[in-house]
Amino acid sequence: MPLVKKTVRARLTLLYSGLFVVSGAALLTITYLLVSNTKRSVVLRNFNADGAPLPPADFLDDLTERARAEAERQHQETLQSLLTYSGVALAIMTVLALVLGWLMAGRILRPLRSMIASIQRISARNVHDRLAATGPRDELKDLSDTVDGLLHRLETALDAHKRFVANAAHELRTPLTLEHALIEETLTDRTATLPQYRSLCERLLELRQQQAAMLESLLTLAGSERGLSQREHVDLSEIAERTVTAGRMAALHEGVRLEPRIDSAWTTGDPALVERLVANLVDNAIAYNVPGGSVEVSTGVRDGRAVLTVANTGTLIPAERVDDLFEPFQRLDRSAGRAGHHGLGLSIVRAIAAAHEAVVEAEPGPEGGLRIEVTFPGVRELVLSMAEGGMAGQGLAEH
Structure with a gap:
């Protein structure tokens, strides 16, 4: 036998009705207890009020006892009637609560059902569609x-x-x-x-x-867009100095001067990816340059954060085209640069920077070329953020 599908509307209906039944039963119980504990008294007229002789004492005692018995019987009948009528009323109101709860739940969930239907219609071909819900800010x-x-x-x-x-x-x-x-x-x-x-x-x-x-x-x-699985200490200045040394031959071949200004700068991350980031920036700065131009590579610390800056001379770059250079296969001039450049260098830089939670800022030079600055999180900042997420690695607080 298939199980009945428990929808949110059914659960909300049962919740509303259950709360009403519990509240109603509690109210009726309190009323019943108050009525059942009401004092039952018998009031006899004073037969001596008009000067008539008082009846015998035995007669008065018998009359009082019978009156009390009658009062007790009426009280029990009242309680029984109250219990019966209250039960019938509670049963009727429970059914009414189920109906009203079902209608109210449907009204509340109507926008949700509309959103579900809209989401089910969205696929890769019409992912531009939106729910665009209206109404109060709830x-x-x-x-x-x-x-x-x-x-x-x-x-x-x-x-x-x-x-x-x-x-x-x-x-x-x-x-x-x-x-x-x-x-x-x-x-x-x-x-x-x-x-x-x-x-x-x-x-x-x-x-x-x-x-x-x-x-x-x-x-x-x-691989860079998947993020980092682990972090290590990275000496940004050492990587930059090694990259500049490796690029001197290429710079000499292109007629470009390399001007390093390397200061100590530590961060954390994947050393291989950071080295690829630095190499891509220096390689691009050399390749997309002009004869007799220059490339400035500097590292340092600003506000507790490691900063890498690579600035080069070159052709004029429109400010509105700078962001396009960080997209894959995008080049201002497809014939510019050395052979083997496919327009992936800066997109890789952006992906590696994002994986390291670094900020990349680029601006064109006033006389041509590009200045790119990559700001890495400081070691202490990374320790705090990773500790809050329960991901602090070993030895991150040493520097």
Whole structure:
């Protein structure tokens, strides 16, 4: 036998009716006790009030006893009638309470049912739809607004995912098309020599390396967006100094000066991801520069927080386009920069910063280029926030 579905409306109806029955039963019990404890007295007229002789004492005692017995009988009948009528009234009102409770619960839950029906109609194809509930600012209106906010975030995430997939497919298809064209051109050339085939292989190998680098960047981006599973002490100044040293050869090749100003700065997080963040910023600053330009890399502490700043010269960047640079595969000029740059560097920076609860601020230089500042939470700040969430790691309070 299938179980009866216990809906919220049924539970609310039973709750309302149960409260009414308990309250009614308590009221009737109090009334019954008050009536049952009422003093029962017998009042006899004073036969001597008009001067008539008093009846004998035995007669008076017998009359009083019979009056008391009659009064007791009437009192019991009254209590019995009160109990019977009260029970009937309570039963009638219980049925009425069930009906009214069912109607009231339905009226209260009507907006909720409307929201459920709207949510059930929403899918990936119409995630732009909203509940848009109207009415007073109550819990149901707050629930509707919360669901609308969730749908907005889902729509934004889906749109970003679609753009990311489309851009990734385009970026991957371009080298594949180029490889196919190079191979087809060489195979159709009957006079191709061994050096030409060798050149083809070298070109194909270069394209394969670029694809591998892009796939690695995509994996890094996906891994950064999942957040951090554990945190360690990170010396931001040491990472920045190591990155600057590694980038000097590339800067020299591009005709760019590297100007480090490294001061001690500690934070917590994943050292490998932080190093990738610094490397991406320095690499982008060198690649998207101008001959004879400069790149300033500085670290330090401000208001108890570790701060990394990378500023470079370069072409003028419109202020309204700065945010676009942090989206995957977005470049101001698709031909700018060194080979192998696919527009993933700054999007990876943003994802790694978000995983570390860091703040990224970027502004274009007055004469061109870009200045990017990443503010990491301080060690003490992270200890307090993680301790409140029961996630404090070992040794975070040492620095």
